[in-house]
Amino acid sequence: MTVLVVLGVLCAAYLIGSIPWAYTIVRAVTGEDVTTHGTGNVGAMNVRRTTGSWGWFTVAMVADVLKGALPVAAAKHVAFGVLVTPVGVLLERAEYSGTGAGAIAMAAVAGAVAGHNYSLWLALLKRRFGRTGKGLATGAGALLSYDWRYFAAVVVVGLLTIALTRYMMAGQVTAAATLPVTALLLRSPDWPFALAMGVLVYAAHHRRFVGLLRGDEPRLYIHDGGGPRG
Numbered sequence: 001m002t003v004l005v006v007l008g009v010l011c012a013a014y015l016i017g018s019i020p021w022a023y024t025i026v027r028a029v030t031g032e033d034v035t036t037h038g039t040g041n042v043g044a045m046n047v048r049r050t051t052g053s054w055g056w057f058t059v060a061m062v063a064d065v066l067k068g069a070l071p072v073a074a075a076k077h078v079a080f081g082v083l084v085t086p087v088g089v090l091l092e093r094a095e096y097s098g099t100g101a102g103a104i105a106m107a108a109v110a111g112a113v114a115g116h117n118y119s120l121w122l123a124l125l126k127r128r129f130g131r132t133g134k135g136l137a138t139g140a141g142a143l144l145s146y147d148w149r150y151f152a153a154v155v156v157v158g159l160l161t162i163a164l165t166r167y168m169m170a171g172q173v174t175a176a177a178t179l180p181v182t183a184l185l186l187r188s189p190d191w192p193f194a195l196a197m198g199v200l201v202y203a204a205h206h207r208r209f210v211g212l213l214r215g216d217e218p219r220l221y222i223h224d225g226g227g228p229r230g
Contacts, residue, residue, distance in 0.1 A: 005078075009107045013108040013109075014114055016112060018115035018119040021060055021067070023125075037049055038224050041134060042116075070141075072141075072145035079101035086149055087106075088188030109146050109197065116138040134205060147188075158171040167217060169211075169212045172201075173205050179194050
């Protein structure tokens with residue numbers, strides 16, 4: 001039964017994470033296709049690049065955060081009956097040992113991020129399946145519900161890196177690396193999952209991160225045109 005629940009949660013979170021809010025917002029506001037602008041991703045920053053509006057950027061960002069936070073919060077409540085206590089802390093308790101409760105919460109995180117990165121709904125609209133995002137805002141929302149300590153560490157380190165380097169890509173990759181490092185420092189039993197999620201997010205950034213190392217990545221890329229795709 002636990003396996004069926006995990007699969008059900010994974011699929012439900014994936015379908016929610018797949019909702020392309022950036023695409024929907026830009027279509028409604030400008031009538032354009034957000035994937036033909038900027039990086040080509042369905043993310044909040046691409047909404048800013050396409051509409052020129054920080055207001056619509058904020059709307060898209062909040063929507064993407066919520067599509068990660070809500071399914072994970074629901075799954076965590078179903079699995080553990082709590083919302084705030086970090087999953088790693090819960091897994092240290094004897095009553096959850098071997099119950100599969102942790103897998104339910106992890107499936108929600110993975111499903112939501114995978115849905116944003118490879119949107120089923122956008123694939124149906126465009127009749128082709130491929131990468132549609134990098135999972136940062138959705139992943140942050142999922143982490144907020146899953147373990148607020150992970151969320152705090154990732155956001156603080158990521159924003160600090162951007163402030164110091166003026167490269168958004170540097171902050172994004174550093175944030176991905178911060179997740180498993182934080183889990184290891186906390187000696188959390190879910191560190192393998194944190195490592196897997198960090199690798200998943202980094203993989204979405206790998207090509208442009210290599211471009212950053214080569215000097216091809218523009219600083220604070222917030223305007224449409226002239227920037228890297230991917």
